[in-house]
Amino acid sequence: MHEDMNYGSDFKYIPATSIWSGDGIEVLPDLYQHTIQIVNIVLYGNPHKSEFVLVDAGMPKSAHNIISIAEKRFGSTSRPQALILTHGHFDHVGAIIDLIEHWGMPVYAHPLELPYLTGKKNYPEPDPIVNGGLLAKVSSIFPNEAINLGNNVEVLPADGSIPFMQGFRWIHTPGHTPGHISLFRDEDRALIVGDAFVTVKQESLYKVLLQKKEISGPPRYFTTDWQAAWDSVKKLEALKPSVAVTGHGLPMKGEELTKNLYKLTTEFEQIALPNHSKFLN
Numbered sequence: 001m002h003e004d005m006n007y008g009s010d011f012k013y014i015p016a017t018s019i020w021s022g023d024g025i026e027v028l029p030d031l032y033q034h035t036i037q038i039v040n041i042v043l044y045g046n047p048h049k050s051e052f053v054l055v056d057a058g059m060p061k062s063a064h065n066i067i068s069i070a071e072k073r074f075g076s077t078s079r080p081q082a083l084i085l086t087h088g089h090f091d092h093v094g095a096i097i098d099l100i101e102h103w104g105m106p107v108y109a110h111p112l113e114l115p116y117l118t119g120k121k122n123y124p125e126p127d128p129i130v131n132g133g134l135l136a137k138v139s140s141i142f143p144n145e146a147i148n149l150g151n152n153v154e155v156l157p158a159d160g161s162i163p164f165m166q167g168f169r170w171i172h173t174p175g176h177t178p179g180h181i182s183l184f185r186d187e188d189r190a191l192i193v194g195d196a197f198v199t200v201k202q203e204s205l206y207k208v209l210l211q212k213k214e215i216s217g218p219p220r221y222f223t224t225d226w227q228a229a230w231d232s233v234k235k236l237e238a239l240k241p242s243v244a245v246t247g248h249g250l251p252m253k254g255e256e257l258t259k260n261l262y263k264l265t266t267e268f269e270q271i272a273l274p275n276h277s278k279f280l281n
Contacts, residue, residue, distance in 0.1 A: 008145025050078040063098035081164040086194025090143040113179025119148030130220040130274035133204030139221035175229025176218035191241035199249030215260035217272025
C-alpha cells in the first residue's frame with residue numbers, strides 16, 4: 001500500500017450480505033449494476049471495448065471481486081479511465097486503495113467530500129437509535145473514519161461534466177453526506193443515484209437480505225442533514241428520470257419509478273424520516 005494512502009483504523013470486513021450479492025444487471029447497454037454484499041457498484045462503458053468508468057468502490061476487502069467483474073465484462077486487459085465517487089462512506093470506498101494500486105486510474109469526487117477522502121475529517125459515527133430494523137441497530141460497527149487517498153483524488157469539474165462519461169453530468173445531492181453527488185444523462189434520463197434515495201429499506205436486515213424492492217430515503221443511520229436530503233430527492237424527482245440505479249437495492253424504471261419517486265417527495269416525512277435520530281433537528 002502506498003505510504004500516502006491508507007484506510008481508517010476502523011477499516012474492516014463487514015459480514016453482511018444479500019441474495020443478490022455476486023449478481024449483475026445490465027440496466028442499459030452501457031450501464032451495468034453489480035451487487036457487492038449489500039451495496040452496488042456501477043460500470044459505465046461499451047462492453048465491446050476495454051475502457052470503462054467505475055462508479056463507487058464497493059465494500060471493504062472486495063477489490064479482487066470488483067477486478068474480476070470488470071474483466072468479465074470488458075476483457076482481461078481492461079482498465080477504468082476513472083473512478084467516480086458518489087460519496088465516501090465505507091461501503092462505497094471499501095476497495096478503493098487496492099483498486100488505485102492495481103489500475104492506477106484517477107478518482108473524482110465533490111470538493112465537499114474531499115476532507116473525508118484525504119484523512120482530514122471523519123464522518124459522524126452512525127446512529128444506531130434510528131428505527132427501521134436490525135441493520136440500523138448494529139450500524140455502530142460500521143467504519144466511519146476518513147480514508148486518505150493523498151493526491152490520488154481530484155475535484156470534479158465545476159461545470160458539472162464527468163470525466164470520460166460523455167453526456168452525463170453530476171448533480172450535488174447533499175444530505176446523506178455533504179458532498180454527495182448523483183449522475184444524470186439528459187438524453188435518456190438515466191440516473192445513477194448513489195444513496196440520495198435507495199430502493200430497499202437499508203435499515204432492515206431482513207429486507208436487505210431479500211432485496212425487497214421499495215423506495216426509501218437515504219440510509220437513516222448515516223444521514224446527517226434530513227432537510228438537505230429531502231431537497232435532494234425533490235431535485236432528482238424534478239428530472240423525471242426514466243431509470244434509476246441506486247447504491248442499495250434493485251434498479252427501478254418507467255412508471256414504477258415515476259410513481260414511487262413522486263410518492264417519496266410528497267411523503268418524505270412518513271417514508272424516510274426516522275422517528276428518533278441524533279441528526280434530527
